[in-house]
Amino acid sequence: MDRYENAIIRCHEVTKFYPVGDGVFALQNVHLVVYPGEFVLLEGPSGSGKTTLLNILGGIDRPSHGEVIMKGRKFSRMSEDDLALLRRKDLGFVFQFFNLIPELTAWENIAFPLRIAGVAPGEIHERVANLLSRLHLEGRANHYPVELSGGEQQRVAIGRALAPKPSLILADEPTGNLDSKTAREVMELFRDFNRIDGQTFVVASHACEFEEYATRVVKLRDGRIME
Amino acid sequence: MLDFPLLAARELRANSTRVTAALIAVSIAAFSLVGYRAVLSGYPQGFAAEIRALAGGEILIFSGIDLLTPGSGLEMEWRPWKGRPWQSYLEYYLPDLPSRGYLAFPGTPEWAPLNLDEIARKIREIPGVAAAIPYYSLPCYVETSRGKFEAILRARDPAFETDLYSMSEYVTDGRLWNEGQQEAIVPVFQGKAIAGVQAGETFQLVLPAPGAIPGEVDWTRCVEFTLRSSGQYDMSRRLREAGVPGGGRGVPTGGRVPAPEAPPTFEWDRPEIMVTERVFRSMCARAGWRELACYQLAVRVDKMAMVKVVARAVRDALRGRYAVFTVPELGEIRVAGSPAPVALSDTKLVMLVLTYVLSGTIVCGSVYVMISQSRRKIGLLRVVGATSRQIAVYVYSLMLWVFLVGSAIGLVPGECLRFLDWLGSELPISAFLKAALADVGLAFGAAVLVSLVMGSSVVAVASRLPCAEVLARGQV
Ligand SMILES: Nc1ncnc2c1ncn2[C@@H]1O[C@H](COP(=O)(O)OP(=O)(O)OP(=O)(O)O)[C@@H](O)[C@H]1O
Ligand SMILES: [Mg+2]
Numbered sequence: 001m002d003r004y005e006n007a008i009i010r011c012h013e014v015t016k017f018y019p020v021g022d023g024v025f026a027l028q029n030v031h032l033v034v035y036p037g038e039f040v041l042l043e044g045p046s047g048s049g050k051t052t053l054l055n056i057l058g059g060i061d062r063p064s065h066g067e068v069i070m071k072g073r074k075f076s077r078m079s080e081d082d083l084a085l086l087r088r089k090d091l092g093f094v095f096q097f098f099n100l101i102p103e104l105t106a107w108e109n110i111a112f113p114l115r116i117a118g119v120a121p122g123e124i125h126e127r128v129a130n131l132l133s134r135l136h137l138e139g140r141a142n143h144y145p146v147e148l149s150g151g152e153q154q155r156v157a158i159g160r161a162l163a164p165k166p167s168l169i170l171a172d173e174p175t176g177n178l179d180s181k182t183a184r185e186v187m188e189l190f191r192d193f194n195r196i197d198g199q200t201f202v203v204a205s206h207a208c209e210f211e212e213y214a215t216r217v218v219k220l221r222d223g224r225i226m227e
Numbered sequence: 228m229l230d231f232p233l234l235a236a237r238e239l240r241a242n243s244t245r246v247t248a249a250l251i252a253v254s255i256a257a258f259s260l261v262g263y264r265a266v267l268s269g270y271p272q273g274f275a276a277e278i279r280a281l282a283g284g285e286i287l288i289f290s291g292i293d294l295l296t297p298g299s300g301l302e303m304e305w306r307p308w309k310g311r312p313w314q315s316y317l318e319y320y321l322p323d324l325p326s327r328g329y330l331a332f333p334g335t336p337e338w339a340p341l342n343l344d345e346i347a348r349k350i351r352e353i354p355g356v357a358a359a360i361p362y363y364s365l366p367c368y369v370e371t372s373r374g375k376f377e378a379i380l381r382a383r384d385p386a387f388e389t390d391l392y393s394m395s396e397y398v399t400d401g402r403l404w405n406e407g408q409q410e411a412i413v414p415v416f417q418g419k420a421i422a423g424v425q426a427g428e429t430f431q432l433v434l435p436a437p438g439a440i441p442g443e444v445d446w447t448r449c450v451e452f453t454l455r456s457s458g459q460y461d462m463s464r465r466l467r468e469a470g471v472p473g474g475g476r477g478v479p480t481g482g483r484v485p486a487p488e489a490p491p492t493f494e495w496d497r498p499e500i501m502v503t504e505r506v507f508r509s510m511c512a513r514a515g516w517r518e519l520a521c522y523q524l525a526v527r528v529d530k531m532a533m534v535k536v537v538a539r540a541v542r543d544a545l546r547g548r549y550a551v552f553t554v555p556e557l558g559e560i561r562v563a564g565s566p567a568p569v570a571l572s573d574t575k576l577v578m579l580v581l582t583y584v585l586s587g588t589i590v591c592g593s594v595y596v597m598i599s600q601s602r603r604k605i606g607l608l609r610v611v612g613a614t615s616r617q618i619a620v621y622v623y624s625l626m627l628w629v630f631l632v633g634s635a636i637g638l639v640p641g642e643c644l645r646f647l648d649w650l651g652s653e654l655p656i657s658a659f660l661k662a663a664l665a666d667v668g669l670a671f672g673a674a675v676l677v678s679l680v681m682g683s684s685v686v687a688v689a690s691r692l693p694c695a696e697v698l699a700r701g702q703v
Contacts, residue, residue, distance in 0.1 A: 048462060060610060083694070101234070164612075
């Protein structure tokens with residue numbers, strides 16, 4: 001029970017219903033608890049609800065039913081701005097399509113969440129420099145996203161997610177747009193940050209080839225967890 | 228917090244074509260603002276110098292007439308003209324006045340001597356008013372061996388003969404009067420002095436006694452004086468020397484150099500014989516005038532660059548009771564040949580405000596389009612932790628940048644115009660710099676104000692976009 005209270009994020013009986021056509025249950029009664037230091041691989045075929053679940057865990061989307069609780073706070077009771085402030089400090093996102101801000105350089109993209117959170121400039125410089133070196137992006141600091149390869153862009157996006165030292169990083173098919181070699185490099189980066197820094201991850205993937213990196217695999221089928 | 232303005236600037240730089248129309252609109256608004264201010268404020272210092280020296284100031288106040296006040300014709304009534312040519316310059320500017328009468332609002336005062344105390348009380352506190360100089364005059368005859376000539380005797384207070392308003396510049400022969408002596412300067416028209424009186428020559432001057440009705444004179448009881456001419460004055464001299472076409476006859480007609488084919492449409496032909504105020508008063512006293520009536524008051528301003536502003540303030544202060552014109556305005560009325568309404572209307576200001584509202588609308592529209600095309604980016608900013616306040620800063624920044632850059636573009640030609648205006652104005656460079664700085668301040672202030680007020684609706688839309696927008700398809 002102690003362990004349960006320690007959880008980083010919990011979701012209870014989360015259901016997401018889309019009232020399109022005959023109606024789609026993207027998620028049904030999903031119960032998931034993520035503990036500190038875990039590397040959860042959310043695995044399931046296309047359409048199984050991985051993206052939907054990650055969005056709900058990140059407060060980007062709201063469930064039709066059920067509750068998500070992070071740091072003792074219920075998402076259903078929080079406003080958009082409350083959630084934004086929570087994400088700023090405690091949640092990092094890595095998207096399949098990178099989603100970098102095209103007008104900002106690699107350095108600025110990584111620094112951005114820190115700057116809007118009002119972190120001191122000295123600390124920002126230190127953290128960004130550190131991340132750039134660990135992500136092997138030293139030479140790319142002043143490049144704009146269009147000037148970077150897919151793998152480099154994704155590493156910048158990972159840097160941006162890691163920069164605020166969030167409690168949890170949610171990654172939705174972060175390797176989906178990369179070739180298999182680059183994909184492995186990205187997963188290895190995740191594993192390193194998980195093992196060395198104790199960073200908690202929930203990573204969605206439709207392939208089971210990455211199970212070796214995870215500390216736990218959660219299988220989703222048709223919106224239900226098949227543990 | 229500086230990241231959002233920076234981001235907005237980069238976004239605009241990358242998408243500059245999307246805001247081209249907005250930039251043009253804003254630059255036009257800023258240009259109009261400078262133009263409005265430059266046009267409104269005043270005239271170059273050397274402007275209408277002759278007529279200002281003659282009148283003693285740059286704003287003239289006349290007795291209770293409303294003939295140039297715009298208003299609906301229904302409310303106004305025609306009145307016959309009861310003034311006399313020697314009382315004021317009005318008949319000079321409006322030659323049709325005696326034959327056609329004038330329009331006035333019912334109940335407004337008839338032509339009568341000015342209540343100088345009342346006017347002084349009302350305009351004393353107006354900033355920019357330097358002095359008010361009453362116009363005292365009487366009709367007279369000049370008698371020499373060459374004959375008898377009608378003229379007007381005019382008082383000049385030597386204390387008010389300061390550089391800009393001094394007659395000395397127009398003295399062609401001899402000098403100005405010496406205080407305390409029975410001396411006069413006589414006008415020259417087309418090279419000939421009135422009655423042919425040369426400098427140093429003495430002549431007889433006949434003044435009438437006051438008539439039974441106020442404002443009338445009685446020639447049956449006139450008094451004769453002997454005056455010495457200290458010199459001659461010629462108002463057209465400077466123009467002639469400057470080679471202005473037709474300058475031999477005219478007085479500036481409103482600052483525009485007349486086109487070669489259009490000779491000046493009027494000439495200064497008022498036979499004003501000028502004496503010092505002390506001499507004038509002693510002569511009047513001897514002719515039986517116990518008190519002197521004044522029908523025209525010249526107001527001097529601190530700065531020519533503020534004439535219009537001061538004239539407007541004076542007009543407001545005296546609302547409805549007196550007619551107030553700047554000297555250049557009177558020149559324009561004379562050229563136009565009709566008593567068209569010239570009271571400074573606020574149309575220009577309304578137009579300026581409309582221009583700003585229009586440009587604000589275009590800016591808001593452009594930014595709205597930008598925002599709706601980058602909803603996903605705003606969603607992303609929200610995912611990364613931006614609050615709705617920060618999104619508001621971002622959107623306001625987009626608008627402010629457009630406004631500031633557009634204003635800067637519009638200020639360049641505006642200030643060039645102002646600079647040209649200054650070149651011809653004889654004002655010190657500091658006057659130009661001050662005005663230019665004020666332009667910049669006002670243009671940017673207006674930009675900030677319009678963005679804040681008109682942008683709030685776009686900001687409201689943008690800051691309410693949920694972070695789920697990031698899930699939408701398409702490029703960030
Ligand atoms: N906005 C939506 N409206 C209607 N149905 C939706 C919507 N988003 C997702 N769905 C449905 O919900 C189900 C789960 O979708 P989701 O995107 O979570 O799957 P996924 O596991 O991420 O798939 P993939 O591996 O292809 O990304 C799908 O059947 C999908 O059609
Ligand atoms: Mg998905």
